[in-house]
Amino acid sequence: MDIKTISMHEHEDGERACMSRRQFLLAGGAVVTLAAVPGGLTFAAPLQALKADYPRTKIGSLSALKLGKPVAFAYPYPSVRNILVKLGAPAGAGVGKDGDVVAFNQQCTHMGGPLDGTYKEKHQALGPCPLHLTTFDLTRHGMVISGHGTESLPQIVLETQGDDIYAVGVLGLIWGYSANTAGRRA
């Protein structure tokens, strides 16, 4: 999946980048295009997901990860809970030599249910959510597998440098926030 970075606002505190829900939706719509081809067929151009950039932050190391054992971390703010996990299967935006190390937010995109402790190693999935059973596929950018949720789980964008793993942004909007900015709850 292609990742398109949009420009961010600086807030009064001068630190935090912000993408409002409206900007997110408008920008998201702008990158979905339909094209007609001779013969009357219509096809959809590739969908580009949008990434909100945050400060590059070290969150772990490749050598310390154990297969199928998630490690919790906070990013981009202390109150935002995520997991870093080596799936054992190639994943969208996965890093490491096998492309299987990913990170995701742990709040359900349906109504914010806690997904802490629900990782299923056998299926590389997070869930089911304890509230309404939504389950997310971590090999496919957090896509919904089943349940009431309709939006993919926000994926923490990763980079590596040697053995170090860094978080550099968030793909998607974290539940409960009208923008990817601390203190701005919907």
Ligand code: FES
């Ligand atoms: S809050 Fe998770 S499925 Fe409803």
